[in-house]
Ligand SMILES: Cc1ncc(C[n+]2csc(CCOP(=O)(O)OP(=O)(O)O)c2C)c(N)n1
């Protein structure tokens with residue numbers, strides 16, 4: 302299991318937790334490398350790799366030429382030769398040049414070599430909006446990756462998960478797309494450290510009886526806020542944080558929905574053909590007889606990500622989630638049950 | 641790479657005006673070649689593998705007609721590249737081939753059935769890359785180039801003396817990954833040889849529509865990568881160039897001028913885009929005949945030797961036929977086994993569903 306682990310609870314930002322995870326992984330395993338654009342002297346545009354080049358040296362933490370396909374492609378070659386590259390894509394939309402390497406090679410190499418070649422590459426991608434970013438800096442691109450068999454897709458909602466999930470991602474024999482909710486980089490929370498409990502398990506963040514909010518990444522905080530606000534309206538809301546988008550933890554999610562009988566999936570990405578559609582389908586297929594209402598989605602609109610001045614209208618917020626909860630056919634309860 | 645380029649060329653990174661060669665079309669040696677003629681035993685091995693490789697190639701094409709292979713991209717005419725480059729590899733070096741390079745694979749020692757597994761229509765590679773240090777055959781054009789660079793860079797980080805040889809076609813030099821990989825290799829000074837087999841066409845598209853560069857080798861200049869232009873139908877020259885490049889302290893771009901005698905694959909109709917005259921002219925520059933003429937003139941090969949080699953090649957082809965005529969047992973359950981290190985719950989459910997359907 303993981304050594305060089307940070308222990309003892311402190312309060313840190315998510316960016317600092319990620320930085321610590323990288324440092325501990327570099328310390329624990331000399332096969333680990335960190336590279337990408339501006340990750341060296343600058344420490345990354347979000348400072349997630351701050352100080353790592355100075356501490357671990359240029360051979361292990363380094364800036365590459367500016368070419369995302371080249372970054373992922375060379376990482377694949379390095380992983381084939383026994384190293385464990387952790388690469389940074391500077392922003393969500395700037396990972397697209399690497400799409401072919403990710404989908405045609407990274408995701409498939411284990412399978413097409415019948416397990417003889419492993420490519421334990423971690424691709425860190427700051428994603429999502431809410432930071433006043435201009436175009437191409439705010440995409441929620443999770444569905445592109447979750448639709449690709451062979452990839453693990455993980456996203457933390459808290460600093461503690463950021464640390465533990467990233468350590469697990471680096472230890473994983475499978476390739477991992479590690480999506481970092483950039484608007485939560487500076488949000489602080491306790492960091493317990495220690496090895497992760499379960500890399501591919503969802504977690505119930507808040508217990509409640511009436512309705513399950515299913516969220517991940519940047520929307521976990523929004524869901525928790527909504528749960529507080531909903532209390533005033535008389536609803537007791539449970540919040541499930543998915544953490545692992547692929548594979549999907551049916552067990553934890555469905556157990557919650559069976560308890561509450563109602564569910565709303567919340568994500569920033571556009572709804573059409575989005576990740577939430579998969580969640581709704583899975584929950585409906587598995588929990589149909591426990592449901593008192595259709596499972597609803599609260600998502601970004603089906604538009605290109607809007608400019609800073611308008612993004613507040615696009616991003617799901619507490620009010621929009623409360624509205625969705627309100628639409629869960631509370632009045633029909635008896636009728637539906639009796640029908 | 642001092643021997644391959646005059647000091648001026650070294651400074652400008654330019655390839656030679658004319659492709660470097662060691663043997664003329666008729667097999668006679670080129671005087672004043674800057675290349676080092678391989679030892680006699682190497683020349684004999686080059687010839688032997690080319691003869692076997694060609695027989696393998698015609699056998700594979702024949703097997704497509706019998707429905708035993710789903711598709712086969714022939715490398716007939718390109719044997720000097722496939723064999724010359726592979727024999728230049730040291731034991732520890734890695735080869736990163738494409739779909740075109742089955743002859744290179746069998747020359748490296750990959751079992752013919754393994755080299756043809758994907759082309760047979762199976763879902764997996766058919767060989768263990770680590771066994772012969774041969775990366776997966778790569779179909780998305782040029783995407784194997786950064787793999788080779790990363791692999792060799794990792795070797796260097798680990799303190800290992802391993803170089804990588806990546807193969808690509810003339811068309812693939814237009815893909816972005818080629819340029820990104822050359823650039824990374826240039827910056828990192830990675831020991832990688834990019835071997836471009838310029839066979840004149842990317843399926844139907846001739847080189848003139850692919851690039852305005854004076855040669856494909858010129859493309860190295862912009863990345864600080866020294867380049868060599870070589871006669872790709874001269875196995876001795878390809879061997880000499882690749883051998884030296886693999887031992888260099890950094891990357892090299894090698895453009896080998898050759899020709900694809902067959903259509904792009906058995907499914908292609910080459911008469912739609914090229915003349916019979918053009919093919920005939922290249923048949924006249926056959927790489928196997930060229931080395932054979934040289935060996936015969938040097939007394940390194942005689943009629944008995946030729947006969948023995950032909951028999952060896954026949955036996956090889958017979959083995960290929962036998963292997964490919966045997967029906968393979970495929971287990972549909974294995975489709976779920978290697979997607980992740982451990983099958984996920986989700987995949988176990990789907991595997992069970994398929995098993996029920998098949999029960
Ligand atoms: C990214 C990508 N685009 C298109 C294709 C389809 N395709 C397969 S082979 C080929 C021609 C390649 O020509 P070249 O690089 O010269 O290699 P050759 O086949 O001549 O050996 C094309 C277009 C592909 N395999 N990958």
Ligand SMILES: [Mg+2]
Nearest residue numbers: 809810841842
């Ligand atoms: Mg070609």
